[in-house]
Amino acid sequence: MNNKIYFTPGPSELYPTVAAHLATAMANKVGSISHRSQQFKDIYAHAVTGLRQLLQLPDNWDILFVASANEVWERAIQNNVERKSFHLVNGSFSKRFYEISLELGRQATKHEVAFGEGFSIDDLDIPASTELMAVVQNETSSGVSTPVTEINKLRTKLNPETLIYVDAVSSTPYPNFDYNQIDSVYFSVQKGMGLPAGLGIWLVNGRCVAKAENLKNKGLSLGSYHSIPALLSKARAFQNPETPNVLAIYLLGKVVEEMNHHGIATIRQETETKAKLIYDYLATSQTFSAAVTNPAQQSQTTIIANTKISSAEVIKKLAPFDMVVGSGYGSYKDTQIRIANFPAHSVAQVQALVYKLQELFN
Amino acid sequence: MNNKIYFTPGPSELYPTVAAHLATAMANKVGSISHRSQQFKDIYAHAVTGLRQLLQLPDNWDILFVASANEVWERAIQNNVERKSFHLVNGSFSKRFYEISLELGRQATKHEVAFGEGFSIDDLDIPASTELMAVVQNETSSGVSTPVTEINKLRTKLNPETLIYVDAVSSTPYPNFDYNQIDSVYFSVQKGMGLPAGLGIWLVNGRCVAKAENLKNKGLSLGSYHSIPALLSKARAFQNPETPNVLAIYLLGKVVEEMNHHGIATIRQETETKAKLIYDYLATSQTFSAAVTNPAQQSQTTIIANTKISSAEVIKKLAPFDMVVGSGYGSYKDTQIRIANFPAHSVAQVQALVYKLQELFN
Numbered sequence: 250m251n252n253k254i255y256f257t258p259g260p261s262e263l264y265p266t267v268a269a270h271l272a273t274a275m276a277n278k279v280g281s282i283s284h285r286s287q288q289f290k291d292i293y294a295h296a297v298t299g300l301r302q303l304l305q306l307p308d309n310w311d312i313l314f315v316a317s318a319n320e321v322w323e324r325a326i327q328n329n330v331e332r333k334s335f336h337l338v339n340g341s342f343s344k345r346f347y348e349i350s351l352e353l354g355r356q357a358t359k360h361e362v363a364f365g366e367g368f369s370i371d372d373l374d375i376p377a378s379t380e381l382m383a384v385v386q387n388e389t390s391s392g393v394s395t396p397v398t399e400i401n402k403l404r405t406k407l408n409p410e411t412l413i414y415v416d417a418v419s420s421t422p423y424p425n426f427d428y429n430q431i432d433s434v435y436f437s438v439q440k441g442m443g444l445p446a447g448l449g450i451w452l453v454n455g456r457c458v459a460k461a462e463n464l465k466n467k468g469l470s471l472g473s474y475h476s477i478p479a480l481l482s483k484a485r486a487f488q489n490p491e492t493p494n495v496l497a498i499y500l501l502g503k504v505v506e507e508m509n510h511h512g513i514a515t516i517r518q519e520t521e522t523k524a525k526l527i528y529d530y531l532a533t534s535q536t537f538s539a540a541v542t543n544p545a546q547q548s549q550t551t552i553i554a555n556t557k558i559s560s561a562e563v564i565k566k567l568a569p570f571d572m573v574v575g576s577g578y579g580s581y582k583d584t585q586i587r588i589a590n591f592p593a594h595s596v597a598q599v600q601a602l603v604y605k606l607q608e609l610f611n
Numbered sequence: 612m613n614n615k616i617y618f619t620p621g622p623s624e625l626y627p628t629v630a631a632h633l634a635t636a637m638a639n640k641v642g643s644i645s646h647r648s649q650q651f652k653d654i655y656a657h658a659v660t661g662l663r664q665l666l667q668l669p670d671n672w673d674i675l676f677v678a679s680a681n682e683v684w685e686r687a688i689q690n691n692v693e694r695k696s697f698h699l700v701n702g703s704f705s706k707r708f709y710e711i712s713l714e715l716g717r718q719a720t721k722h723e724v725a726f727g728e729g730f731s732i733d734d735l736d737i738p739a740s741t742e743l744m745a746v747v748q749n750e751t752s753s754g755v756s757t758p759v760t761e762i763n764k765l766r767t768k769l770n771p772e773t774l775i776y777v778d779a780v781s782s783t784p785y786p787n788f789d790y791n792q793i794d795s796v797y798f799s800v801q802k803g804m805g806l807p808a809g810l811g812i813w814l815v816n817g818r819c820v821a822k823a824e825n826l827k828n829k830g831l832s833l834g835s836y837h838s839i840p841a842l843l844s845k846a847r848a849f850q851n852p853e854t855p856n857v858l859a860i861y862l863l864g865k866v867v868e869e870m871n872h873h874g875i876a877t878i879r880q881e882t883e884t885k886a887k888l889i890y891d892y893l894a895t896s897q898t899f900s901a902a903v904t905n906p907a908q909q910s911q912t913t914i915i916a917n918t919k920i921s922s923a924e925v926i927k928k929l930a931p932f933d934m935v936v937g938s939g940y941g942s943y944k945d946t947q948i949r950i951a952n953f954p955a956h957s958v959a960q961v962q963a964l965v966y967k968l969q970e971l972f973n
Contacts, residue, residue, distance in 0.1 A: 250638050250639070251638065251639045251640040253640060253643075255640065255643040255644075257643070257645055259854070260642060260643050260644060260645060260646065260854065260857065261643060262643055263637075263640070263642050263643055267637070267642065268634075268637035268638075271633050271634075271637060272630075272633075272634060275625075275629070275630035275633060276612050276613065276630075277612070277613045278613040278615060278617065278625070279807075280622060280625050280629065280801075280806075280807035280808075281615075281617040281619070281622050281623060281624055281625055282617075282622060283619055283622060283937070284622065284808065315678075316677075316678035316679075316682070316809075316853075316856075317678075317853040317854060317855075318853075319835075319836045319852065319853035319854075320678070320836075320837075320853070322835070322836075323834065323835050323836065323837075348835075349835040349836065352832060352833075352834070352835040352838075353832050353834070353835060354832045437854065439642075439854055444642075445641075445642035445856075445857060445858045446642075446646065446854040446855065446856060446857050446858075447678075447809050447855065447856030447857070447858065447859065470714060470715050470716045471714075472685065472714070472715070473681075473684070473685050473710075473711040473714040473715060474681045474682075474684075474685065474711065475682075475685075476714075490681065491678075491679040491680075491681035491682070492621070492622065492679060492681075492799065492801055492808040493679075493808065493809065494678075494807075494808060494809030494856060494859075495622065495807060495808050495809070496807045496808075496809065496858075497809065497856075575645070
């Protein structure tokens with residue numbers, strides 16, 4: 250039996266009901282049903298209907314299921330970029346999307362700022378030939394957030410044809426997007442959704458679909474079973490082209506139903522309450538300090554702190570109390586810690602973590 | 612509570628211990644651990660070590676984890692075909708691999724026989740320029756098997772550079788391959804491995820790896836996070852490039868351990884015993900007859916029968932007895948039934964199914 254609470258930035262703490270839902274799925278033999286059966290289509294429909302409500306997604310957007318957020322990066326480039334993508338880079342994950350575009354033979358360019366810094370959207374100069382513009386709403390590696398109000402300014406800076414892709418991998422369902430100002434949002438389920446890894450979720454509007462059709466009509470390859478047209482033709486019939494991760498889709502539907510019961514407004518409010526507990530502590534701590542100093546750019550869901558003692562030591566000292574935080578990312582492994590603040594983490598758990606950090610490290 | 616036994620060709624009956632392993636995984640919070648942690652690497656190593664033993668895989672082969680067998684088709688073409696693939700087609704799945712090669716812009720050619728028929732390897736004329744030759748060991752849609760002894764003749768018919776890809780999606784772990792005569796085998800876990808869907812397994816030898824490196828050195832795109840080099844660099848450190856389906860890898864390790872305890876020789880023997888029970892019944896039935904008439908080509912793991920009454924009627928009459936068989940595939944939906952015979956199906960369960968078919972339909 251493992252009684253730890255995982256404040257790691259993903260995989261992270263599972264939503265408290267996941268184990269019970271998995272047991273029910275096993276009793277009902279959800280792992281054995283056909284992925285073309287009505288029973289499966291009902292499971293799929295339940296998940297997407299719930300997700301639409303939770304994310305307040307307009308009707309002209311579609312929800313596509315792939316295997317990971319990594320896969321979304323690849324499919325986005327294959328389906329929505331003939332030549333040029335442009336990437337705002339301020340950490341490892343925003344950089345990876347840029348690299349994937351290059352690996353797929355596209356002309357990717359980037360505007361890069363130092364790890365831990367954010368962007369001044371007003372000052373950006375984005376090439377008019379950009380087909381896909383990538384912005385990370387919440388950079389998991391550095392804890393820098395791009396406020397939704399800033400993202401909403403992008404459209405006016407761009408060629409009207411440019412598609413705006415928003416990475417909300419480690420923040421969904423927290424950000425309250427204006428879907429009229431963006432074209433795609435993507436995330437994976439093992440972060441804010443509180444689910445086991447193995448499912449990437451790709452939200453696209455009609456402009457992304459039209460662009461894919463346009464490239465297809467030009468005779469370009471969009472990939473195969475997971476092109477937007479292939480995914481869409483099945484998604485609208487509540488299926489996937491391949492046999493998907495059925496259990497993950499089942500769990501998603503169950504957890505989203507509970508999140509909707511709790512209410513997205515409450516989830517957002519609690520997220521801010523918990524984030525404030527952590528940032529207030531960091532502001533007074535002798536050991537830790539917030540890595541992101543501009544309050545408007547401080548992530549509410551993945552909070553990064555510089556640490557005067559090694560992250561390994563912090564993790565080790567918390568272990569007897571069944572609390573797990575993440576080490577820093579990449580070259581910041583030792584000098585930073587990362588604390589996830591997802592809907593699966595209760596206010597009481599975050600309060601207990603803060604008290605314990607205070608007691609152990611001041 | 613669902614007490615049905617699923618003889619469907621996949622997703623199918625889960626290995627009997629899966630529910631218990633999932634409960635243990637939840638108690639140990641396997642869904643929350645980092646995919647870069649030692650704990651995860653141990654889970655990964657356990658799965659691949661067990662799979663090596665079960666499949667008697669030589670040391671110069673690698674095991675790669677992707678999301679589905681569909682994904683293997685795409686990655687195989689991207690990584691191992693610059694221009695030309697050649698496909699033996701005798702059903703929907705062998706045809707799909709061919710189509711994916713075309714969708715990825717390659718010059719795919721095929722040798723096609725009627726649905727339900729097999730191949731005479733001796734009579735094949737395969738273009739010398741073929742880079743990848745695709746053969747389905749067990750065609751899930753039609754129930755036609757290509758005997759391993761026939762597959763072993765392929766090498767002598769081919770340019771020494773040609774890579775031989777074997778689809779064992781719905782037969783693994785049954786076929787006893789000679790790995791010196793082939794270059795890649797792939798399968799998904801929701802068939803013979805008795806696991807929930809959401810993991811594709813791609814076995815490659817050094818020739819597949821070298822070919823991918825060769826194409827990369829020519830400046831061609833191999834895809835991105837799931838290219839062979841990207842997968843391999845992580846796989847050899849017991850990880851995946853992306854956060855994979857951790858629970859599926861955990862379950863794979865547990866079930867493979869039990870299959871190894873049971874013994875691959877016993878599993879193969881039991882598979883043949885159960886298949887004989889079914890084929891012997893089909894030979895005497897007034898309602899059903901084996902769809903594949905050449906005994907050497909009759910699948911041991913996905914057994915297809917022509918039916919004089921509609922498959923829907925058969926499925927409906929079996930329902931009160933908690934037995935589920937599959938309908939036919941595609942245009943054979945009504946006129947055929949499909950019966951899976953996987954390691955998760957016990958001899959007693961198959962015997963009970965045969966008795967019930969006999970009693971209900973003669």
